[in-house]
Amino acid sequence: MAYGYYPGCSLHSTAKEYGMSLMAVCRKLSIELNEVEDWNCCGATPAHTTKEELGIALAYSNLLNASRQGLEEVLAPCAACYNRLKTAKYALNHSELLQKRMDEITGGKVEHEVKVFNILEFFRDIYGQDNLKAAILKPLAGLNVACYYGCLLVRPSKVVNFDDPEDPQSMDELIRLLGGTSVNWSCKTECCGGSHAIPETDIVLELGKRIFSSAQSAGAKMIAVACPLCQANLDMRQHQINEKYKTDFKMPVVYITQLMGLALGISPVELGLNSHFVSTGELVKQF
């Protein structure tokens, strides 16, 4: 099976273990990913909050490349990229005027529809849960995971339209499928302030503290994410949170693909589990 792949900037740098673990999982499952040729940054928050058209055009430019390459289904593992690509598609579907503008700005036109999937959709709807289940070698038995979806995977629901925006279930289902336990907690879709990770640290620390204490009181031993911004934010800032609020969180924040990898029998190093700020030692010990 071959699919298009839009890594986005993070998976090559700050979220390199997300990219690594995804690649390892795909190799194991014989999924071929063809990177969108010469892809560019989706623009993230700074683009669409600076110029509306810039936000759409940067995302659209990637859809254009994918369509030229003949890709019909593109996996966008980064939640922010996924959200921007879906937003561009949504906006264009709702405005012919905007479509005309994008044709002018980019000098091209998407020839056929390019479907965009997030990581959870991809394994749920495209690869298929049964196929995944069949490949599990080491079920995640005894692992209490808080599934954290954040904002961009599920909101705005009219744009992404893939899971319940208040109580999403797709990652929880995936964790259960892998043999783990997903805890019932309240902060699944609360914002971690990822877009302020660098400029407004105080906000980020406060929001992160709320998320950790909710996960902890629900009995979670780790937080699973599908977004590089959330991961970087919660992993990198955990130490600062502990300092500021005199807390003692030691909660690994891992990518869902890393947990998939463990269940599929891939070694922790190959999954980048050694490159986290908060030690994943306790988790890795079991595998």
Add this chain to the structure above:
Amino acid sequence: MARIGVFVCHCGENIGRTVDCPEVSRRAALLRDVFYSVDYKYMCSDPGQNMIKDAIREHGLTGVVVASCSPLMHEKTFRRAVTEAGMNPFLCEIANIREHCSWVHEDRKAATDKALDLIRIMVEKVKHNVALESIRIPVTKKALVIGGGIAGIQAALDIADGGKEVILVEKSPSIGGHMAQLSETFPTLDCSQCILTPKMVSANTHKNIKLYTYSEVEKVSGYIGNFQVTIRKKARYIDESVCTGCGICQEKCPVKKIPSEFNEGLGMRKAIYVPFPQAVPNKPVIDREHCTKFINGKCGACEKLCGPKAIRFDQTDSFITEDIGAIVVATGYDLYTIDKKTDNTLKGYGEYGYGKYPDVVSGLQFERLVSASGPTYGELKRPSDGKTPETIVFIQCVGSRDAAKGVSYCSKICCMYTAKHTMLYKHKVHNGKAFVFYMDIRAGGKNYDEFVRRAIEEDGAVYLRGRVSKISQEDGKLVVMGADTLSGAQVEIKADMVVLATAIAAQPDIVPLAQKLGVGYDQYHFLSEAHPKLRPVETNSAGIFLAGACQAPKDIPEAVAQASAAASKVLGLFSSLELEREPYVAKVNENTCSGCEFCLMACPYNAIERREIKNRRGEVIKTVSYVNEGKCQGCGTCVSICRSKSIDLMGFTDEQVYSQINAMFV
């Protein structure tokens, strides 16, 4: 020779603003066969009507055209006026120059021309009108009331006290409706059951009321004064005439864990059950879905233990047909579904966690929790662990005034019952604190605002102006994230319980019933009254009336007032021996009718019958169609299907209609 009078009404400014009425009148006078024409500010007023009467007498008019508002508004008025002047009422017609002209146009000249066109068309019609006599039909003096909540009970009692028979049909096993579930009522805090149960008993014992519970209206045919209604009496699986209501069956039934509908799922009931101790009638029903006997044939404990041997596992639904003269629909309301919806996973109030956190309850559930007849016998204990809540957050407008996830309308009663809830809470838990999130306080009504002020001033409820965004759970507490827009701040409250004032919605199964009855309904499936101000309890189907929350969200006083109003309408109808109806019915020309019977098949009202024409020796020469005037609704279907053009519609004959069409092209 026709002598037509034209009377042009200004309707104050309504017509006069857009249509040059004096000009219309002047030009109308020039029309052929128009002998008299005049305009006046208010033609429907006494002086206006007198102008018409005088003109008929003085000028010997043979027909009258009043150019005014819709005939729905004042046709009756003007026809009565011409009758008083000795003219047949059906020689008076209305040219609608208000709804059809002045209200929908802006250009004064074009509107004036159009008004004249409309008048010319009507003048041509009136010239071909013939004197008609109203049809008289008998009235069955027995009413059907659908729904046994407070509105239905009140309507039934009022009609029965007026000396007329009533059939009261209730779909659930007991009458009483939602009011029976309430603990106390605003604005007086009197016990709901205490004021309701006597009425329930009266409804059951009144000599003029026949009660069918656990029954539904299956079929309705006929028309005002002459309905035939079939009622499905669902199988209770007990013989009501034998059952003494001793309760031993319910006590011994081993199937225990069925969420009780009456307790809004907060208590359990058995598979054979009486919904609540004060139920009327006090006779159980067997819930087939859960009864072991029906599931696998085993058990039958109730049958073995029943003293009078009243259990009937082989009972089937039965059907009763009744002749009915008038119908009161009082089917009430249901709560808007606020948990995650199954049909669309992306909708619903996931953020409030209803259905996920047991201590987030609806307003009706709260009523059960503080009701003496409730699952906790009136002691307020929260569902999750039975603890007495020390902090309760009440959230208003859940589902109401919410175009995104709920309904756009205001449910009207929530402000009041939430204030009541805070008081009931305070009276039961003295150290408890009630917080209320509201958007606006709508407390219009006698002693209503005073009641809300009492909740705040005397019982210490803290009102916060804003909605709640999310409820989450942390360390056994519900964390409510709300806003107080008056201070502009976010508000976080750790509560033991949250009560959602959920929107009032129409009954989920109301549409099929409305269609059976031929009653209109709005986009939210509330039934439509005939006129929002002047005919609030009538429907557009003659002889069918509305009472209570099936028409719109209502509190108890309003529902009762409307029920009594509907009852007085029914009694008014029943006070006359016969009904008059307009003679707009089809008529068959027996000379040309070929007896093909196409019309028989086409008639949607079964109003056409066969009639044999015999010669002097009694031999049948031919069979022709015959229209039953009582049943004919004047729809004209038979007229258009008749191959030999042998049917005409009185008041709208082909001759009249063609002359109107011709008049358009002058």
Add this chain to the structure above:
Amino acid sequence: MQLKLDNNVSQFAEEIESLSGLKVYDCYQCGKCSAGCPVGQFTEESPTRLIRLIQLNQKEAVLNSRTPYLCATCSTCSERCPMNIDVAKIMETVRILASREHVKSPVKEVAAFSGAFLDSVKSNGRLFEFGMTISFNLRNLTPLKDAMLGPVMLQKGKLALWPRSIKNKERIKRIFEKSSYFEPRAESTGKKEH
């Protein structure tokens, strides 16, 4: 505080409506957006109040408010708005409008970050995080902010020291040059007959 209102009271709201395609007067001030805003405790004007100020023509106050810059664009407000107003989009619109009208951002950190981020994308086609962080710290005059995180990231292989650019940089240049502040909208959208 006193608001002086005249017949032009809806002027600013209409401007926002025509720029964003949203209906500002649909807002009935219920506060649900403010109740769930993750940055609510860090802002002076709640989203509810900001929309009210738009409804009452307070353009200057709105364009100088910190709220749109502190908005985390999480869309919780839009998701839960009972009137289907995309509140996050209103925040975005205010920010873009302020930028178009050269109103200085009241939250300099956020503006510096956006600028650094877009500079990086503009010159490389992709985000060069190391360079962007340094650029942000320079713009923000906080050269040592998060300095202790940098070495760890480098050590964990999470930061590249040199940018990796895309091949066709022309197309990015073109996008940056040609993109307008707002997408075109038909006259009728967003306007409501009052």
